[in-house]
Amino acid sequence: MRKVKDFLYEKESYKIRGTCFDVWKVFGGAFKETIVDRALTKALEKQGLAVASQKRIDIYFEDEKVGTYVPDKIVNNIILLEIKAKPYLTKQDIEQFWKYLKGSKYKLG
Numbered sequence: 001m002r003k004v005k006d007f008l009y010e011k012e013s014y015k016i017r018g019t020c021f022d023v024w025k026v027f028g029g030a031f032k033e034t035i036v037d038r039a040l041t042k043a044l045e046k047q048g049l050a051v052a053s054q055k056r057i058d059i060y061f062e063d064e065k066v067g068t069y070v071p072d073k074i075v076n077n078i079i080l081l082e083i084k085a086k087p088y089l090t091k092q093d094i095e096q097f098w099k100y101l102k103g104s105k106y107k108l109g
Contacts, residue, residue, distance in 0.1 A: 008108050012076055015047045033085040037072060040083060050076050059103040069100050071109075080109035 007013060023040045037053070044051045052074045059067045073081040082097050101109045 009076075009078055012049065012079060013108065015049060016044065016075055016079065016081070019043045019047055027085070029085055029087045031085060033083055036085040037083045040081075041073070044073075044075060052077070057104050057106070059100070060105075061103065066103075069104065071100065074106075078106065078108065080104070080106050082109070 020040065023036060023043050027036050027039060041051050041053060053072065054070050055074050056068045056070050057074070057080075058065045059069050071080045072083040075081060080097075080101060082093075082100075084093060097109060101107075
């Protein structure tokens, strides 16, 4: 069996995924997104991660700035997070986020 190596931001990703699941177990989709957002910020910070909320970032097209976007969170200034407090993500949710990620300098979200 082939071993996968060199995940992008492996330690941070692992902490973020685990923390998101922990917060989801407590709140699920029963509360407003703002409550889940605040709880996630506190939980991520307890994991030793730096969290910036609602920080404006630049969006580029062909290496030229064409606008800005405000993600819900940026973790350790390397990973974008969009918070959704609903039972499932739609195809539109996923496509929109990937377009934001692609247009930014960030590599993981």
